Amino acid sequence: xxxxxxxxxxxxxxxxxxxxxxxxxxxxxxxxxxxxxxxxxxxxxxxxxxxxxxxxxxxxxxxxxxxxxxxxxxxxxxxxxxxxxxxxxxxxxxxxxxxxxxxxxxxxxxxxxxxxxxxxxxxxxxxxxxxxxxxxxxxxxxxxxxxxxxxxxxxxxxxxxxxxxxxxxxxxxxxxxxxxxxxxxxxxxxxxxxxxxxxxxxxxxxxxxxxxxxxxxxxxxxxxxx
Amino acid sequence: xxxxxxxxxxxxxxxxxxxxxxxxxxxxxxxxxxxxxxxxxxxxxxxxxxxxxxxxxxxxxxxxxxxxxxxxxxxxxxxxxxxxxxxxxxxxxxxxxxxxxxxxxxxxxxxxxxxxxxxxxxxxxxxxxxxxxxxxxxxxxxxxxxxxxxxxxxxxxxxxxxxxxxxxxxxxxxxxxxxxxxxxxxxxxxxxxxxxxxxxxxxxxxxxxxxxxxxxxxxxxxxxxxxxxxxxxxxxxxxxxxxxxxxxxxxxxxxxxxxxxxxxxxxxxxxxxxxxxxxxxxxxxxxxxxxxxxxxxxxxxxxxxxxxxxxxxxxxxxxxxxxxxxxxxxxxxxxxxxxxxxxxxxxxxxxxxxxxxxxxxxxxxxxxxxxxxxxxxxxxxxxxxxxxxxxxxxxxxxxxxxxxxxxxxxxxxxxxxxxxxxxxxxxxxxxxxxxxxxxxxxxxxxxxxxxxxxxxxxxxxxxxxxxxxxxxxxxxxxxxxxxxxxxxxxxxxxxxxxxxxxxxxxxxxxxxxxxxxxxxxxxxxxxxxxxxxxxxxxxxxxxxxxxxxxxxxxxxxxxxxxxxxxxxxxxxxxxxxxxxxxxxxxxxxxxxxxxxxxxxxxxxxxxxxxxxxxxxxxxxxxxxxxxxxxxxxxxxxxxxxxxxxxxxxxxxxxxxxxxxxxxxxxxxxxxxxxxxxxxxxxxxxxxxxxxxxxxxxxxxxxxxxxxxxxxxxxxxxxxxxxxxxxxxxxxxxxxxxxxxxxxxxxxxx
Numbered sequence: 001x002x003x004x005x006x007x008x009x010x011x012x013x014x015x016x017x018x019x020x021x022x023x024x025x026x027x028x029x030x031x032x033x034x035x036x037x038x039x040x041x042x043x044x045x046x047x048x049x050x051x052x053x054x055x056x057x058x059x060x061x062x063x064x065x066x067x068x069x070x071x072x073x074x075x076x077x078x079x080x081x082x083x084x085x086x087x088x089x090x091x092x093x094x095x096x097x098x099x100x101x102x103x104x105x106x107x108x109x110x111x112x113x114x115x116x117x118x119x120x121x122x123x124x125x126x127x128x129x130x131x132x133x134x135x136x137x138x139x140x141x142x143x144x145x146x147x148x149x150x151x152x153x154x155x156x157x158x159x160x161x162x163x164x165x166x167x168x169x170x171x172x173x174x175x176x177x178x179x180x181x182x183x184x185x186x187x188x189x190x191x192x193x194x195x196x197x198x199x200x201x202x203x204x205x206x207x208x209x210x211x212x213x214x215x216x217x218x219x220x221x222x223x224x225x226x
Numbered sequence: 227x228x229x230x231x232x233x234x235x236x237x238x239x240x241x242x243x244x245x246x247x248x249x250x251x252x253x254x255x256x257x258x259x260x261x262x263x264x265x266x267x268x269x270x271x272x273x274x275x276x277x278x279x280x281x282x283x284x285x286x287x288x289x290x291x292x293x294x295x296x297x298x299x300x301x302x303x304x305x306x307x308x309x310x311x312x313x314x315x316x317x318x319x320x321x322x323x324x325x326x327x328x329x330x331x332x333x334x335x336x337x338x339x340x341x342x343x344x345x346x347x348x349x350x351x352x353x354x355x356x357x358x359x360x361x362x363x364x365x366x367x368x369x370x371x372x373x374x375x376x377x378x379x380x381x382x383x384x385x386x387x388x389x390x391x392x393x394x395x396x397x398x399x400x401x402x403x404x405x406x407x408x409x410x411x412x413x414x415x416x417x418x419x420x421x422x423x424x425x426x427x428x429x430x431x432x433x434x435x436x437x438x439x440x441x442x443x444x445x446x447x448x449x450x451x452x453x454x455x456x457x458x459x460x461x462x463x464x465x466x467x468x469x470x471x472x473x474x475x476x477x478x479x480x481x482x483x484x485x486x487x488x489x490x491x492x493x494x495x496x497x498x499x500x501x502x503x504x505x506x507x508x509x510x511x512x513x514x515x516x517x518x519x520x521x522x523x524x525x526x527x528x529x530x531x532x533x534x535x536x537x538x539x540x541x542x543x544x545x546x547x548x549x550x551x552x553x554x555x556x557x558x559x560x561x562x563x564x565x566x567x568x569x570x571x572x573x574x575x576x577x578x579x580x581x582x583x584x585x586x587x588x589x590x591x592x593x594x595x596x597x598x599x600x601x602x603x604x605x606x607x608x609x610x611x612x613x614x615x616x617x618x619x620x621x622x623x624x625x626x627x628x629x630x631x632x633x634x635x636x637x638x639x640x641x642x643x644x645x646x647x648x649x650x651x652x653x654x655x656x657x658x659x660x661x662x663x664x665x666x667x668x669x670x671x672x673x674x675x676x677x678x679x680x681x682x683x684x685x686x687x688x689x690x691x692x693x694x695x696x697x698x699x700x701x702x703x704x705x706x707x708x709x710x711x712x713x714x715x716x717x718x719x720x721x722x723x724x725x726x727x728x729x730x731x732x733x734x735x736x737x738x739x740x741x742x743x744x745x746x747x748x749x750x751x752x753x754x755x756x757x758x759x760x761x762x763x764x765x766x767x768x769x770x771x772x773x774x775x776x777x778x779x780x781x782x783x784x785x786x787x788x789x790x791x792x793x794x795x796x797x798x799x800x801x802x803x804x805x806x807x808x809x810x811x812x813x814x815x816x817x818x819x820x821x822x823x824x825x826x827x828x829x830x831x832x833x834x835x836x837x838x839x840x841x842x843x844x845x846x847x848x849x850x851x852x853x854x855x856x857x858x859x860x861x862x863x864x865x866x867x868x869x870x871x872x873x874x875x876x877x878x879x880x881x882x883x884x885x886x887x888x889x890x891x892x893x894x895x896x897x898x899x900x901x902x903x904x905x906x907x908x909x910x911x912x913x914x915x916x917x918x919x920x921x922x923x924x925x926x927x928x929x930x931x932x933x934x935x936x937x938x939x940x941x942x943x944x945x946x947x948x949x950x951x952x953x954x955x956x957x958x959x960x961x962x963x964x965x966x967x968x969x970x971x972x973x974x975x
Contacts (some may be wrong), residue, residue, distance in 0.1 A: 011573060012481050014396030018671035021688075054395045055481025108975070111389045111664045140668045142393070199668040204802055205685065206668045 003028040003215075003223035006043035007087075008073070009034040010064045014051035015086065015198060022198040023047070026216030026224075035067040042222045045126075046073055046088025047083035049144075050196060060103060060145045061091035067099045070096060082126040082189045082219055087143055090182070090192030099183055099192045101150030101160070106143070107175030115207045116141035116195050117170040118181050122162050125188040126222050130214040137170055137211035139200040148176035148183075158183055165192050229541075230268040234463065239265050245264030248275035254610055261604045269529075269590065269597040272542040273605055276508035277515060280777055283609030285961040286743035287775040290317035290753050293772040298680035302770050303732050306429060311352045311504065314429055315733045317797040319692055322426050324356040327366070327419035327698065327737040327793045329776035333475045336415040338383025343391035343478040344452075345418040347550050350395065354487055357430035357494050357551065358422025361670065363392050365402035365418055366698045366737070367661075367790045370411030372653035372973055377406070380414050381974055382877075385520035387478075389420070389664040394480035395487065398673045399665035400682025402698055403791075406653045406711035408797040409702065410477040412781030415623055417774075419793050421696055423686045428494060430505040434521035434556045437584045439500055441514070441527060442562070444569055444576035445486045445552035449535035452476035452509070452548025467971035482551040489572035490553060498565045501556035504800035511545045511605070513554040514580075518588045521556070525602065527580035527590045541592045552760020556582060608739035626707060628840025630826040635904050642903060643955035645835055649908075650883045653833040653973065655876045657887075662968040666954050674801045678884065680872050681727040685801045697723035697794055700739075701875060702787030703828040704843035709751040710758035714789045714846045716915045717762045718912055719874045720794040726870040726915055728805040728862030729796030734763060736773035736792050739783020743777045751788035752777075757788045759790060765848040805862045807871045808889035809882075809918050814868060816893060816942040818878065819931070824905050831908040850936075857936050858915060866927045869918035878906040878941075881916050882949060883962055892946035892959055898939040903954050906941075918944055 004215045007019045020030040031043050040046065054063040064070065074096050077083045085093035093099045106112060117138050120131040131137065150158070155178055158164050166182035174194075182193025197212025199205075228234075235241075245255040248271065258266050258274050266274060291756045294308070305322055306314035312326035317671045330345025346363060353360045365388050392399055397420070434441065452475065493499060501521065505511045510532070518525040529541050537912035539547070562578065569576035583589070587720050589607070649655055658677065665803060667676035674693055675683035681697040684835045688720045700721040705712025717734065736759060741748040763770055779786045798804060809816075826832050827841030861867040869889070871881040886893050897903045919927050950956035 012394070012484055014394075014484070014669050015671075018669070050329075051396065052481060052484075055479070057481065070926065086893055110386070111393055113663050113668065115665050144393075144669060196668065199671055202671075204674055204804075205671060206673055220359045 003220045004031050004043045005032040005219065006033040006040055006046045008033045008048055008069055010044065010053035010067060011153040012051050012053045013049050015049040015196065017048040019047045019198045022127045022201045022216050025201050026213055028220045033069055033135060034206055035069050038068045038072050040072055040076065045219050048083065048085040048092050050087030050089060053088055061088060061095040064092045065095040074098060079191050080152055080187065080189050083205055084127050084215065085192035086196055086198060090194055091145065093190065094194040099185060099189050100154050101148055104147040104149050105145055107148055112173055113142040114170065114173060116173060118166045118195060119169040121167055122184060124167045125165060125184045125191050127191040127215050127218050128165060129222065131217040138207060138209055139195045139197050139212045140206055141173055141195040143194055146174040148180045150177065161186060165191055229592060229595055232267055232327045232599045233367060235267045236264045241265065242819060243271055245271060249279055250275050254278055262604050263602065266544050267597050269545055270600055272546050273511040273515065273598065276511050276546055277605045281513060282508050284775055285610045286612045286614050286777060287612055287664035287752065288611060290756040293699065295757060297760040297764040298769050299764050299767040301733065301767055304769055304771065311355045313733065313735065314356060316683045316769060317692065317694060319687060319690060320425050321423055321686055321692065321793065322429060323421060323423050323694055324353055324358045325419065325421040325696065325793065325795050326352055326735045326772050327417050327791060328774040329737050330416045331413065331675060331739065331776050331779055331799065332382050335380060335414055335476040338380045339387035340475050340477050340807050342384040342387030342416050344550050345416050346388055346391045347480065347483050349418045349420040350483065351553065352725050353420045353422035354490055355430065355432060355504040356422060358424040360397055360420050360422045361489055361686065362400045362421045362488065362682060363397045363419065364400060364682060364696060364698055365701065367403065368405045368407065368410045368415035368416065368789065371408045372406040375410060376411060378974065382938040384416055385661050386416065391478055391480045394667045396435060396482050398667050398676065398684065400667060400684060403694060404658045404661055407702060407787065407847055409786045411562050411777045413786055415739050415779065415789060415790065417791050419698060421694060423426060424722065430494065430499065430502050431514045432516055432520055433501040434517035434525055434582045436500055436558065437524065438559060439582040440557045440562050440578045441525060441580040441582065442550060442555045442557050442565060442576055443510045443532060443579045444574055446479060446482050446549055446553065446573065447533045447535040448544055448547050449549045450539060450543060450547065453546050455639035463696050475553060476548045476550050478550050485574050486551050487573045489569055490888050491793060492568050493565060496564065497622060498561040499555045499557055503554050503631060505552040507548060509545065509547045509549065512698045515588055515602045515605040516550045517554065517556060519606040521582065523586035523602060524583035525580060525588050526583050529590050530593045531579045532576055533577055541597055546580060578745060613745050614749045615746045616753050618750050619811055625840055626842055629837060630829065630832045630841040633836045633838055636726055640953035643957060646879050646957065647906065647965050649830060649834050649876055650880060650962060651969050653969055654955060655830055655880055656969035657967045658970065660975065674804050675727055675806065678888065679727065680723040680808055681729065683729065683798065683804055685802060690705050690801045690905040692804055693798045695724050695727045695796040695798060697728035699723065699790055700789050702789040703839055705755060705790060706787040706839065707828050707841065707843045709788045711756035711843050711846055712788065713755040713758035714762040715843060715912060716790050716792040717766065718848065718851045719872065720792045721766060721768065721851055721855060722872040722915065724794045724796035725858045726805060726872045728803055728859060729798040730859055731768055731794045731796045731855060733771045734768050734792055734794050735771055736790060738773065738775045739779050739786065739789040739791065740777050741780040748785050753791045757790055762848055766852060775804065803862050805867060805870045807869060807885050809869050809885045809891050809893060811868055811890035812891060812944055814918045814920055814944045815924055815940060816944065817919055818914065818939045818941045819857065819917060819936060820850065821911060821937055822901055822905060822909050822910045822914065823863060825909050825911045826856055829908065830908045844910050844912045847913055853934060853936055854913055854915060857931060858932065861917065861927060866923040867917045867919050871916050873914040873916060875910060877908045877910050878916060883966060886949055886959060887963055887966060892948045893942055894945050894950045894952065895942035896952045898941055903951060
């Protein structure tokens with residue numbers, strides 16, 4: 001079978017076409033999902049792509065979380081459907097309470113775009129099984145509201161349960177607490193991160209590395225073997 | 227105040243009108259009365275005043291700009307030339323590319339964030355209006371002295387505005403420039419460029435033909451922002467005695483623009499529009515008159531149907547408003563429903579505000595009463611033409627006689643070393659990553675090269691790997707010394723940058739930034755620069771597809787350096803053959819291509835070490851530039867070189883430093899026979915590049931250059947962790963990096 005992976009377009013989503021391309025390059029069937037749909041068109045997994053949905057004018061992800069498509073995504077994610085939130089998608093997942101914590105304005109207050117080194121901390125989630133724990137990867141980072149924050153108790157819990165999926169490894173680019181770049185839910189089906197693996201799937205394009213492809217090959221293996 | 231209808235205007239010929247406050251001259255007002263055979267209504271006066279402003283009508287510049295249409299090189303690539311929203315060139319495989327550079331200088335000085343943001347928004351809509359999907363932006367910027375307090379006021383806002391708007395649109399920012407010079411102190415230059423791609427059959431033009439077709443305004447509601455921006459801001463010099471002009475700057479909403487882009491592209495895809503125009507400077511006045519003028523002429527608009535943000539706006543204000551994120555489409559009646567459906571899908575407000583008519587007049591009504599009845603061509607295309615007087619400035623000879631060759635040169639290796647560090651760490655030569663890292667260069671997933679590469683490059687076809695490249699360049703110091711040569715040097719550098727990336731230069735756009743056209747000195751600079759550019763384009767075979775003129779860039783009596791900025795667009799059949807600037811492979815050989823002379827006039831060295839500007843700029847040999855370009859492109863296509871960097875301001879040592887730092891590898895350099903170390907390192911002779919060659923390719927590369935007659939010299943090898951100039955000095959990469967990378971952050975963070 002071919003896995004069907006949906007990518008949601010909200011008004012103001014920017015990296016939807018990139019995510020669809022990454023899904024295709026990894027070998028799955030990309031399916032475009034519209035924010036007003038409640039039907040997920042029989043996809044096996046969903047990517048919430050980066051961008052500035054609704055302009056992020058209120059708070060990043062705060063409006064998108066209430067869109068019709070998210071009602072279904074939230075319901076299905078709770079039932080075990082794999083969901084990956086990249087950048088704005090991660091922000092939407094925290095607003096939707098599928099993942100804990102929140103993103104604040106970067107500590108230097110500027111938008112930052114750079115090739116970012118990450119350490120894979122948890123290689124057992126639905127989206128990271130093609131990596132090994134401790135592996136260092138390099139993918140682009142680009143955001144203005146990327147500073148991960150949560151209360152101490154939540155952070156301790158995340159650490160204790162192995163739910164910190166990625167940490168910034170060369171520099172912490174935005175002041176994220178405990179260098180956290182991405183996290184997973186307890187079941188490992190919902191993963192969110194600020195950097196952009198979908199921009200690192202082809203040699204020559206972007207950073208010129210393919211370190212991000214593992215996210216998409218991981219999920220395809222999981223879905224096809226299921 | 228009662229409504230000033232056409233009827234009322236005819237009955238009250240002697241009513242006082244504020245033509246002067248709207249920026250019109252007495253003879254211009256008289257001409258409007260002559261065209262109409264009566265006094266204009268308030269609404270008509272508003273339209274003429276904005277459309278006949280310098281910014282919209284090019285009244286001072288067009289007698290010179292017409293050379294771009296006369297000295298046209300033979301070039302099969304041109305599909306749409308000057309006069310439309312942007313020019314269009316054929317890049318092969320059925321693709322067409324449209325691109326343009328515009329200025330948003332004055333608004334950005336008054337309100338840096340919004341001025342710069344809406345500059346990006348405006349150029350993107352120009353590209354969109356041609357039927358193209360915008361695929362990348364570039365931003366050539368010029369500021370006052372880096373350490374001046376006002377630079378600190380405007381720079382962070384301008385950079386944040388460009389990033390805040392462009393990042394939110396999802397357009398990769400792939401190039402541009404950042405230059406500091408005290409001449410831009412009270413008048414920073416914020417130029418913005420955009421590239422768009424489409425299939426040949428999707429080219430759209432701004433015209434309204436077909437009586438009965440509907441005029442649809444869609445996008446943001448119209449508000450009071452930017453009223454009079456065009457005439458008041460762009461066409462007058464800043465003067466401290468007048469009240470603040472802040473309200474005249476438009477406010478941008480990039481989210482709305484993103485929706486407008488996607489909505490418009492979907493509308494194009496279904497072929498629902500007969501003509502389209504974006505709303506930028508002069509707003510509805512411009513869009514309606516230009517669409518009608520380019521079509522059959524007749525158009526009727528019910529102005530009171532325009533959706534408003536502020537219900538108290540008068541009809542004159544609605545016509546002049548420069549509210550952002552709006553487009554105007556001409557749609558056949560049977561397509562209107564589907565057009566509206568697509569707008570609804572994207573939450574974009576769309577309103578039928580009028581229709582194309584049989585007649586030849588543009589007629590505008592306000593609640594049933596006629597307030598405009600004009601021949602649209604007289605508004606859009608028949609504005610005044612000035613033959614401004616110009617004369618070579620009295621100071622030009624003295625400036626050119628002040629030869630940079632007489633400046634004290636470094637006496638030994640230690641002094642050379644010190645000057646190299648000072649140069650690469652100076653604000654103009656330092657790394658600009660603190661600025662460019664605030665722009666998204668990855669979005670859309672097609673970016674092959676971006677800053678600090680010589681040119682930005684994006685893939686346009688994933689199957690064939692077809693791509694386009696763009697570089698923008700301009701050197702106001704060179705142009706001040708000799709505007710004709712300075713304009714050609716800007717063209718040559720931009721051309722060389724594109725060729726160094728491996729792409730074939732096809733065509734250019736320009737943004738001509740100058741002082742007041744009322745000053746004969748400035749007008750001479752403008753005349754010389756346009757002549758130089760037109761002659762240069764003819765020789766290089768790269769036509770001017772369109773561009774923008776920004777005049778009145780001065781504070782009080784002092785004009786900026788003449789600053790023609792040239793954007794060259796190139797095409798590359800296979801982006802995997804692109805050439806980066808990084809020296810990344812130890813042991814590869816470094817070759818200097820071209821001839822090096824003792825040329826220091828206007829150089830970075832003369833500025834950084836001696837704060838000097840005088841003498842003549844480097845000589846231009848466009849035949850040589852063309853040959854160098856061909857060699858660089860062939861070498862890239864045939865895999866003979868792994869890296870290339872053009873030589874321009876800062877000379878060889880600047881280029882080698884950038885390439886070494888980018889690749890994380892050092893270099894050992896040997897001064898070639900016939901040159902002294904100082905000239906080798908700092909000369910800014912044009913028509914040169916440095917390349918990195920795998921040893922296995924050395925013979926083949928040398929043979930090619932020899933056969934084609936390009937002088938080359940082996941100058942060293944990629945090696946180690948320092949840059950060493952044999953017998954003179956060495957500097958560890960870490961020390962170079964510290965000098966080069968930290969400057970801007972230290973000034974502006």
